[in-house]
Amino acid sequence: MARPKVVITGGAGFIGSHVADALVGAADVVAIDHLKAGKRANLAKALKAGATLVKRDLLRGDLRPIFRRAEVVYHFAANPDVRLDRRGTKPTVDENIVATHRVLEACRVAEVPRIVFASTSTVYGEATVVPTPEDYSPLEPISVYGASKLAGEALLSAYAHTFGVQAFVFRLANVVGARSGHGVVVDFVRKLVRDPKRLEILGSDPGTAKSYVHVDDVVAGMLAGQRGASGPFSVYNVGSEDAITVRALADAICAELGLRRVEYAWTGGAGGGRGWAGDVRTMQLALDRLKRTGWRPRKSSEEAVRLAARDAFSSMNKPRDA
Numbered sequence: 001m002a003r004p005k006v007v008i009t010g011g012a013g014f015i016g017s018h019v020a021d022a023l024v025g026a027a028d029v030v031a032i033d034h035l036k037a038g039k040r041a042n043l044a045k046a047l048k049a050g051a052t053l054v055k056r057d058l059l060r061g062d063l064r065p066i067f068r069r070a071e072v073v074y075h076f077a078a079n080p081d082v083r084l085d086r087r088g089t090k091p092t093v094d095e096n097i098v099a100t101h102r103v104l105e106a107c108r109v110a111e112v113p114r115i116v117f118a119s120t121s122t123v124y125g126e127a128t129v130v131p132t133p134e135d136y137s138p139l140e141p142i143s144v145y146g147a148s149k150l151a152g153e154a155l156l157s158a159y160a161h162t163f164g165v166q167a168f169v170f171r172l173a174n175v176v177g178a179r180s181g182h183g184v185v186v187d188f189v190r191k192l193v194r195d196p197k198r199l200e201i202l203g204s205d206p207g208t209a210k211s212y213v214h215v216d217d218v219v220a221g222m223l224a225g226q227r228g229a230s231g232p233f234s235v236y237n238v239g240s241e242d243a244i245t246v247r248a249l250a251d252a253i254c255a256e257l258g259l260r261r262v263e264y265a266w267t268g269g270a271g272g273g274r275g276w277a278g279d280v281r282t283m284q285l286a287l288d289r290l291k292r293t294g295w296r297p298r299k300s301s302e303e304a305v306r307l308a309a310r311d312a313f314s315s316m317n318k319p320r321d322a
């Protein structure tokens, strides 16, 4: 029997490359990435096992040939940063909304039957119900990133109901693990390698309280969620069973790196413990829907953070007492 073709946009990025590793044994995996954030090295294992990498910007040119004969498209390419940089809002809108529309159009013409979308907990904004279930409303994002992902979800819903593609949306908590190039764990490890005595932390003590999920639990959850649904449009939360404050996260990372008496220098941030405008104060997702498929997160927030810190540290390849 022919192996199914699976396309992963953003496949050379953090989560995309882990999905490539999980699928390459049973499918012809094609990763598309412009390699501005992603790296060929992230895909080393999958490429060795037969995956291919196409260097392309999803915002340019005709995408249809890439998606032809694909059984599933995992759409992960995005600007994943919640915090805006000095370029303002346009990169987020382009990379997350315009690119998603271009991918959906190409998939529609290429008659791709199934699309999986990496969405985010930030679509819930400052939810008043925590842990937050998928049917929580109103969906009122407080960041442009959250808004752009909610727009992506809405486009997927419309394409599912209008054109018959089966769509799966996974709203992810903070994902951590090997090969992550952004986020608080990588940021703290990088800073601690530079200065093991002092850690600058955005926000005010003890910071926000959020759920951190290991990338292995995310990949398993995405596969379980697809097996567990038959309707045109399905939405699942993916997270861990708890939340930890930024202080607890910093303590866990310092302990994992064998550092003691590190001075925490809180910047003050944007009020209420937030690191910046658009940062939610509390985030933990209700997991009942995905758990009904038999999936369970195997790691707590702290376990996931510790493992991710270890991986980030060893990838920076510095001695422990540096």
Ligand SMILES: NC(=O)c1ccc[n+]([C@@H]2O[C@H](COP(=O)([O-])OP(=O)(O)OC[C@H]3O[C@@H](n4cnc5c(N)ncnc54)[C@H](O)[C@@H]3O)[C@@H](O)[C@H]2O)c1
Residues within 6 Å of the ligand: 009, 010, 011, 012, 013, 014, 015, 016, 032, 033, 034, 035, 036, 037, 038, 039, 056, 057, 058, 059, 075, 076, 077, 078, 079, 080, 095, 099, 118, 119, 120, 121, 171, 172, 173, 174, 175, 176, 180, 181, 183
């Ligand atoms: N990491 C998290 O904590 C988290 C949480 C919630 C949702 N998500 C979502 O999961 C997805 C993957 O995130 P990640 O953490 O792996 O980020 P990442 O930056 O490691 O991966 C994204 C990849 O997309 C590529 N890319 C971006 N724009 C592109 C374009 N126009 N054309 C081609 N390639 C492009 C980048 O080069 C990168 O390799 C994103 O959609 C993100 O919004 C991530």
